[in-house]
Amino acid sequence: MASSTIENYVKQLYLEGQRTSNQKIPMGRLAKIMKVTPGTATSMVKALADSELVIYEPREGARLTRGGKQLALHVLRRHRLVELFLVKTLALDWSEVHEEAENLEHVISDKVLEKIDKLLDYPCVDPHGDPIPTSKGNITTKQYENLSDCRLHQKVKISRIVDQDPTFLQFLEREGLTPNVKLTLQSRDDYADATTLITHATSNTITLGLSTAKKILVEPL
Ligand SMILES: [Zn+2]
Numbered sequence: 001m002a003s004s005t006i007e008n009y010v011k012q013l014y015l016e017g018q019r020t021s022n023q024k025i026p027m028g029r030l031a032k033i034m035k036v037t038p039g040t041a042t043s044m045v046k047a048l049a050d051s052e053l054v055i056y057e058p059r060e061g062a063r064l065t066r067g068g069k070q071l072a073l074h075v076l077r078r079h080r081l082v083e084l085f086l087v088k089t090l091a092l093d094w095s096e097v098h099e100e101a102e103n104l105e106h107v108i109s110d111k112v113l114e115k116i117d118k119l120l121d122y123p124c125v126d127p128h129g130d131p132i133p134t135s136k137g138n139i140t141t142k143q144y145e146n147l148s149d150c151r152l153h154q155k156v157k158i159s160r161i162v163d164q165d166p167t168f169l170q171f172l173e174r175e176g177l178t179p180n181v182k183l184t185l186q187s188r189d190d191y192a193d194a195t196t197l198i199t200h201a202t203s204n205t206i207t208l209g210l211s212t213a214k215k216i217l218v219e220p221l
Helices: 003-020 027-034 038-050 066-088 097-104 110-119 166-175
Strands: 054-057 061-064 155-161 182-189 194-199 205-209 216-220
Touching: 003 027, 003 038, 003 061, 003 066, 027 038, 027 061, 038 054, 038 061, 061 066, 066 097, 066 110
Parallel strands: none
Antiparallel strands: 054 061, 155 182, 155 216, 182 194, 194 205
């Protein structure tokens, strides 16, 4: 198995475990994420189990071993540092760096990675607000509230965007809804499926659907 394939599987197992707060990922779910058949996902996972990166329980799913988790965090470190480097140093748009990092995360050397880390002054988050694991494999994941659940009239700051679809990110950029932007939720209407918010710096009033607001994580100011 190519090392990039191994890295992609452990990375997705880790991310899905974070998303669902369940470390054991069913094969059907993994197959969907990896865009392969369940049979392919299962044979890949069995190979990962042979390498002691996952523990596979038939009919239940796969979860990462300690070694598997360390590898996943190392891949995420490469991915997220590369994204930040592409935005900050090479001035690429934040909507296009995810695709670039998907490739570069498998080929960049530790030596170059540590230089990038130093150049960027040891950052904690990538351009989307995702936490960057340390070189020792530690990660600090803060629990944020999503914008659709936050209290009305409370001042908040955008901390993280949980959807990296390029057109979605371009939409947020156009509306001025990027990390660190401060805003207040003005209204929420479950029946209309809409929230209205006002940004502090520009006083823009913006209406979002609740499903969009859920992808924007915020913290109180
Ligand atoms: Zn990314």
